[in-house]
Amino acid sequence: xxxxIQTECFDEVPVRVVSGPGALASSKACLAGMGVSKALLVCxxxxxxxxxxxxxxxxxxxxxxxxxxxEVEPDPSDQTVVRGGAVGREAGAEAVIAIGGGSSMDAGKxxxxxxxxxxxxxxxDHPGEPTQIEHQPxxxxxxxxxxxxxxxxxxxxxxxxxxxxxKLVLSHEKLYAHCAVLDPTLLGSAPRGVRVxxxxxALTHAVESYLSKQATPETxxxxxxxxxxIAQHLRGAVEDANDLEAQxxxxxxxMIAGLAFSKTRLGIxxxxxxPLSALFGVPHGxxxxxxxxxxxxxxxxxxxxxxxxxxxxxxxxxxxIPEEExxxxxxxxxxxxxxxxxxxxxxxxxxxxxxxxxxxxxxAMQSAHIKVNPREIAIEDIVEVYEAAM
Numbered sequence: 001x002x003x004x005i006q007t008e009c010f011d012e013v014p015v016r017v018v019s020g021p022g023a024l025a026s027s028k029a030c031l032a033g034m035g036v037s038k039a040l041l042v043c044x045x046x047x048x049x050x051x052x053x054x055x056x057x058x059x060x061x062x063x064x065x066x067x068x069x070x071e072v073e074p075d076p077s078d079q080t081v082v083r084g085g086a087v088g089r090e091a092g093a094e095a096v097i098a099i100g101g102g103s104s105m106d107a108g109k110x111x112x113x114x115x116x117x118x119x120x121x122x123x124x125d126h127p128g129e130p131t132q133i134e135h136q137p138x139x140x141x142x143x144x145x146x147x148x149x150x151x152x153x154x155x156x157x158x159x160x161x162x163x164x165x166x167k168l169v170l171s172h173e174k175l176y177a178h179c180a181v182l183d184p185t186l187l188g189s190a191p192r193g194v195r196v197x198x199x200x201x202a203l204t205h206a207v208e209s210y211l212s213k214q215a216t217p218e219t220x221x222x223x224x225x226x227x228x229x230i231a232q233h234l235r236g237a238v239e240d241a242n243d244l245e246a247q248x249x250x251x252x253x254x255m256i257a258g259l260a261f262s263k264t265r266l267g268i269x270x271x272x273x274x275p276l277s278a279l280f281g282v283p284h285g286x287x288x289x290x291x292x293x294x295x296x297x298x299x300x301x302x303x304x305x306x307x308x309x310x311x312x313x314x315x316x317x318x319x320x321i322p323e324e325e326x327x328x329x330x331x332x333x334x335x336x337x338x339x340x341x342x343x344x345x346x347x348x349x350x351x352x353x354x355x356x357x358x359x360x361x362x363x364a365m366q367s368a369h370i371k372v373n374p375r376e377i378a379i380e381d382i383v384e385v386y387e388a389a390m
Contacts, residue, residue, distance in 0.1 A: 012218070012259045014173075015153050019182035019252070021244065024056055024099075030141045030179040031064055031095055038065045040093035040115070040138075042084060042108035044072045047100045047145055050189055067091035069111070072100065075167065075277045075284065076107035077160045081121040085114030088138070095178075097141040101190070101198065102149025102284065105142045106157040109175045113137040124170055125161045127366040131172040139178040145186045147237065147250035148198025148285055150205060150258020152180035160278055166363065167278035182255060184248035188241035195241070196341050197285030199234040202254035203334070204269050204288040205261050206230060211299060211306055212264035213372045222260035227313040229253030231337070238341045268377060269295035271367035272385060275360035282350045289343040290350070294388040296331045302375035307331075347389045357386045 005020040018026050031039055039060075047053060048070035057066045069087045071080060088096065088111060096115070098108025114121050117135045124131055142152035151157070157170040190198070206226035209219060230253045236246035272295065273287035300307050307327030311318050314333040318326035344350050361382040364370070370377050 010259055013153050013176060013262055015177050015180050017153065017180045017182065017255070021183065021185050023181050023183040024052055024143060024186065025059065027056065027097055027141050027143060027181050028060055028064065030181065031097065034095055034139055034178065036064060036095040038067070038092050039095045039097055040084070040088040040091060040111070041066050041068045042072060042096055042098045042111055043068070043070050043100045043104050045070050047104065047189075050186070052186060053099055067093060072104045072107045074103050075158070075160050075281070076103050076110070077162050078121050078125070079162055080107055081110045081114050081159060084111035085118060085121070088115035089118070093138060095139045095141065097143065099143040099145065101144065101146040101194065102151045102158070102201075105144060105149065105151035106159065108142065109137075109140050109151070109177065110157040110159055110170065112140045113174070121159065124159075125164060125166065125168065127166060127168060128368070131170045131175075133172045133174045137174055141179045141181060142177040143181045143183065143186070144251070146190050146194055146198040147187055147247065147254040148201035150202070150254050150261075152177055152182070153255055153258040154262040156262070158284070165278055167274040169274070169368070171368075180255070182251050184244055184251050187237070187247040187251060190241075192238060192241070195238045196343050197283045197289065198254070199230065199238060199250060199285075199341070200289035200292065200338060200343055201285035202226065202250070202257055203230045203234070203337070204292050205257040205266065206253070207292070207296070207310060207334070208266040208269055209257060209261035209264045210310060211267060211303055211374045212261075213374060214264040216263070219260040219264050222256050224313055226253045226257035226260065227310060229256070231314045231333075234337065235340055265372045266369045267295070267373040268298060268370070268382070268385065271364045271369040272360070272382060274367060275363040276347060276352055278363070279356055279360065280350070280352050282347070282352065286344055286350060289338055290345065290347050291385070291389055293331055293335045293338070294385045296334060297388070298381065298385050299373065299375050300327050300331060306374070347386070354387075354390055357383055360386060
């Protein structure tokens with residue numbers, strides 16, 4: 001466990017990472033180092049009430065004027081981005097500091113772009129087309145309070161468009177944060193269910209990045225380290241909010257997975273998870289958690305060697321057994337981990353209706369993640385995996 005604040009830079013991303021217990025206080029230095037005198041703090045209502053966040057805002061008084069926008073909901077909508085952009089422009093914000101889970105960080109990055117040009121977010125509602133940012137968004141400092149999405153080190157912002165009922169992954173180099181602040185003391189504020197969802201989200205990132213068609217030796221090294229860290233720390237982080245070693249281990253593992261999948265994208269599981277959130281409000285991490293085992297079973301035959309390696313990374317003994325049997329051990333290890341932390345086991349359990357499967361399959365097929373999945377995917381395959389997850 002870290003005893004001091006550390007600063008790291010990675011070749012993979014243009015984000016400076018500051019980490020260690022108490023690192024939130026360094027966010028003030030990040031803003032001051034950018035010459036910022038006015039900043040918009042983006043978060044949800046619960047995070048806005050945290051004592052650590054209140055202390056941070058109070059500590060900025062006299063040098064940085066902080067305007068708080070605490071309206072971010074789970075799976076932030078385009079309308080939230082529009083409102084946040086208006087607040088930021090009215091406040092004359094020169095930077096955004098996003099504190100919270102993936103929803104707050106995704107919203108913060110999109111709001112930073114919306115502040116720069118009113119109407120930008122509405123123009124991005126085009127599935128399968130590249131995100132366009134022709135202006136310069138405000139610089140962003142991301143402070144995660146969950147160990148899952150790794151939005152703090154990725155160029156992605158996941159936004160739900162209310163009018164078209166679509167959840168889209170906006171992706172652009174200008175959506176990278178300027179600075180990521182990893183303070184493990186903030187993770188204990190998340191409820192147990194949130195820690196479950198975040199942890200399984202991180203595992204899905206690491207595994208799908210490892211299997212991606214765009215994986216490289218470097219990204220696989222990152223995703224392998226993440227898988228090992230999650231296998232070691234997730235159970236403890238879920239069971240004991242005050243286990244700082246487990247929380248810090250999960251926070252770093254989630255971030256490292258982000259370094260990998262920011263270059264590789266993901267796969268079938270993430271493509272299929274997005275419609276569950278858009279149509280039924282299923283938390284993204286829970287959607288991933290449920291879909292990961294059937295998604296892996298679908299992919300297993302396409303990359304048995306990689307699956308066997310994943311099994312070993314999760315602590316399974318695979319020496320001396322056939323490759324196909326070793327590969328299945330990866331799926332079984334994921335299922336056992338999900339069961340140990342009481343993650344939901346079916347999409348019906350979280351309110352998804354079977355009648356929606358055809359619509360969800362059509363939406364999933366439009367995701368850019370489909371193209372990098374290790375096994376070719378037809379819409380009929382998506383339907384079968386959804387049915388297996390019911």
